[in-house]
Amino acid sequence: MTDDYVAELAASLRGPRRQRKRLLDEVAAHIDDAVHAELAFNPSFLEAKRAVLDRLGEPRAIADRWNADHRFRRERRRRRLALAAFAIVAAGALGVTQYAAGKPQLALLEGATRSPAANTALAPARFAPAAGWQVRVGRPHACVGFSASRCSQVTTVASTTHFRDCLECLPHRTVAAMRAHDIAIKLTVTIERPLRMKPTFAWPPRPVRRAVAGLEGLPARIGVYQGSTVVGSRELFVLIVFGQAVPTDRQLKRANAELRRSRIG
Amino acid sequence: VAREAFSGHLDLLLLSALAGEPRHGWGVIEHVRRRSDGRFDYPEGTIYPALHRLESEGLLRSSWSNVEGRRRRVYELTRRGYRALDGRKQEWHDFARTVTAVIEQASG
Numbered sequence: 001m002t003d004d005y006v007a008e009l010a011a012s013l014r015g016p017r018r019q020r021k022r023l024l025d026e027v028a029a030h031i032d033d034a035v036h037a038e039l040a041f042n043p044s045f046l047e048a049k050r051a052v053l054d055r056l057g058e059p060r061a062i063a064d065r066w067n068a069d070h071r072f073r074r075e076r077r078r079r080r081l082a083l084a085a086f087a088i089v090a091a092g093a094l095g096v097t098q099y100a101a102g103k104p105q106l107a108l109l110e111g112a113t114r115s116p117a118a119n120t121a122l123a124p125a126r127f128a129p130a131a132g133w134q135v136r137v138g139r140p141h142a143c144v145g146f147s148a149s150r151c152s153q154v155t156t157v158a159s160t161t162h163f164r165d166c167l168e169c170l171p172h173r174t175v176a177a178m179r180a181h182d183i184a185i186k187l188t189v190t191i192e193r194p195l196r197m198k199p200t201f202a203w204p205p206r207p208v209r210r211a212v213a214g215l216e217g218l219p220a221r222i223g224v225y226q227g228s229t230v231v232g233s234r235e236l237f238v239l240i241v242f243g244q245a246v247p248t249d250r251q252l253k254r255a256n257a258e259l260r261r262s263r264i265g
Numbered sequence: 266v267a268r269e270a271f272s273g274h275l276d277l278l279l280l281s282a283l284a285g286e287p288r289h290g291w292g293v294i295e296h297v298r299r300r301s302d303g304r305f306d307y308p309e310g311t312i313y314p315a316l317h318r319l320e321s322e323g324l325l326r327s328s329w330s331n332v333e334g335r336r337r338r339v340y341e342l343t344r345r346g347y348r349a350l351d352g353r354k355q356e357w358h359d360f361a362r363t364v365t366a367v368i369e370q371a372s373g
Binding site for chain 2: 009019022023025026027029030032033034037055056057058059061062065066069073172173176177217219
């Protein structure tokens with residue numbers, strides 16, 4: 001029974017072999033410990049094991065959670081590697097260009113990293129809020145872990161309730177105060193050099209009910225739509241938080257209307 | 266207590282269970298179940314991906330240990346993990362205070 005369970009889990013897992021093996025070893029050890037404890041209440045070994053596997057949950061559910069985390073980590077690592085590679089190439093290329101032009105290379109590099117706000121190519125998205133919407137506009141800044149010359153971003157938020165969190169954070173405080181019919185739209189514009197992301201949809205996105213799901217870290221009563229695409233040289237990330245897990249037609253229409261009226265800087 | 270009620274706060278529960286004492290996965294579940302008077306109702310297996318994710322974020326560290334001939338992966342909070350726990354506890358208290366204020370106003 002244990003072997004079947006672990007085998008089913010193993011068949012559904014994605015990711016590096018060593019990490020998968022570690023997870024499987026941990027789950028097998030968990031079953032051993034739990035069955036050992038369960039036998040104190042349930043003298044039948046088979047029934048004890050069945051009770052433990054019931055509590056452990058479907059192997060598919062564990063694998064789905066694991067695979068989603070793995071995809072996220074892989075994407076994050078890929079982006080970091082791509083940016084690091086670009087930095088090396090760009091530094092070399094800039095050196096050649098500046099040497100040929102006889103300009104001070106170092107001053108240019110310092111200017112780019114010290115002053116992300118000076119990057120005139122990066123401007124926040126602009127909303128044209130309808131009545132009942134509030135807008136907060138952030139400042140351009142370097143992406144976390146990168147210099148501004150490699151990756152800069154700026155976030156704008158439009159919401160039907162006061163947005164209580166930092167613009168880059170998961171909106172815990174806002175969510176806590178959200179009523180069911182409330183909406184918050186976070187729109188982040190990123191300039192990454194080189195541009196690696198591929199367009200996935202034409203701007204603006206048109207969120208529909210089936211694309212709304214829960215988000216790890218937020219209460220289950222909250223519905224979230226997420227999308228990312230490329231417009232010109234800008235990467236766009238949109239996060240729409242609805243005050244209920246299944247948004248109403250009116251909420252979807254209001255969110256869509258705000259996105260249609262938005263302008264990318 | 267509904268499973269959904271736990272799912273949004275799993276990270277906070279895991280970090281709290283590991284504050285002050287390293288534990289392996291099953292030990293974490295037992296601790297949470299005991300502290301919740303047995304009301305913790307969550308697919309236990311899904312805490313393992315969560316523990317791995319928290320470790321990859323630098324909030325936990327882990328190592329194998331042998332206890333009574335059994336091999337177990339033991340987790341403990343890092344310094345960053347303790348800071349994250351403080352922040353999330355504060356968020357939770359703010360949230361609980363807000364909801365309580367609304368509920369008491371409605372009933373009073």
